[in-house]
Amino acid sequence: MFYLSRIEHTFRVPPSLLSLPIEEAVKGELERLFLDKVIANLGLCVSIYDIISIEGGFIFPSDGAATYTVVFRLIMFRPFVGEIIAAKLKESNATGLRLSLGFFDDIYIPVHLLPNPSRFKPDPNKRDKGMWEWEYGGEPYVIDGIDEIKFRVHNVSYPPIPIEKPKEAKPFAPMVITGSINDDGLGPISWWVGAEQTDES
Amino acid sequence: MKSLEANAGALTNFEVLDFLRSKGAANDSTRVLAKVAPSEYKVYDYLVQSAACKQTRENINEFLERCKKYDLAKAELLNIINIRPSSAVEIYTIVEECEKRFGDAVEELVELVEKVLPPPPIELKPEEGIDEGKEETGNIDGGKDEPATGEQMG
Structure with missing residues (x-):
């Protein structure tokens, strides 16, 4: 019924979160992006299981925020046929x-x-x-x-x-x-x- | 978004429940203080009244150990642990071609399940569980349609 899925996502962490430690800021953003959403063919996202790596932190020209590439695992609700x-x-x-x-x-x-x-x-x-x-x-x-x-x-x-x-x-x-x-x-x-x-x- | 590994391992219901408990879902009766999202509480409410409620890591490991001789598929074991079938007719639905593979050993398996895995909580109080989840989101209709309105990504 539940599976782990490993996912890589590149997203912007708004400067309002700069005061938080980077792990917390990234986790908060991930929860906002993925929790309770359906990803096609992966299922319904239940929870962020863990964060494997955070890379980057680039600031693109004319953008006032850092962009990170994060690899993380999600707990997905995805029943298999026959379950x-x-x-x-x-x-x-x-x-x-x-x-x-x-x-x-x-x-x-x-x-x-x-x-x-x-x-x-x-x-x-x-x-x-x-x-x-x-x-x-x-x-x-x-x-x-x-x-x-x-x-x-x-x-x-x-x-x-x-x-x-x-x-x-x-x-x-x-x-x-x-x-x-x-x-x-x-x-x-x-x-x-x-x-x-x-x-x- | 890039999916590196769609299936990085299956989880039993117990493992998901354990994860949510470790986030503090069980300790916070007001459901505001712990860092658990309303949608996670809904999953927690479902799992807490399922057979996973009283299982422990030891129970499950013991069950897997003692099931080795039956040569069950992984998905079947997973399903047995999640559902905790307490009668032969329930095993028949989970295990494919049960008659051919098991014959009379089904009874033995039922006994093993009953002995090793703890029984689910007695007649659950489902209404309460679901209502609480709805209160959490603050509006009843919103709770109901949540998966339907979720954006699709990918």
Whole structure:
């Protein structure tokens, strides 16, 4: 789920930070630049792990600040395909489920990756919201969001930044995880709590 | 920005939690004093209620040592440590072609997991955890859409 990535970046450290020791100033700037941002194909940056080297300190002509080249390591959130992750239900509508990890919300379970056969029950009180249920052995198993949901990572994509955004579109998500809960042991945890005995007998 | 090494090593959930704790995420109840960003607190909140919460370096090393004989892939071990499966059906989802490779040894593996890795905190208080994270950012909507609004670099 988490990886280290080694990155080199050249950036300007504004003179307002001159009073700080160089490591602190650089770290502060790096946090401002990278924390909680998605880097395409590397994932979501969680934290600055360490700074390996700071070089340079050039002042370019007509620029009132020093420019440093820094090599550092970031903790990235980047799930691999096939990984099992526990998440919470965030939204449930006719197109599937949306899950959240608290710090990352763009996880979608489309209808064709829900357990088969699943049915959608619209909520009469709320427009286009509702609950999915899986029918197994004649009994409905409801995805109600009370307990955690385990899903398998099906795909991780980094959509390009749209040049023109249609009005009323969803907010742009730079990293989208598609998950699947169509397998034994996946889905809400409570589904499988008493299931082992019957499974193995 | 230049990516020198995209994958400079995988981290278990425990290691990330340990890193955030070492930055002072656990000691500061007001969440203002420690040098931990709001987004880092969100990750901390997620990890603290996961199975990583009570794990220690010794636990994990012992588990890896005793798992050598099963010949599991690195990703599978990583996933087992993160999820801490407590039943056979959970192992089946993590380990590929479990039936073929393990047969009856699955039970043994479940026992090993239960014995070596500490159990996750009992029925977590998820609402609190997530709410706190939201308070941290100061506005509820902003917290929700954070990853969506993050700039893309690269």
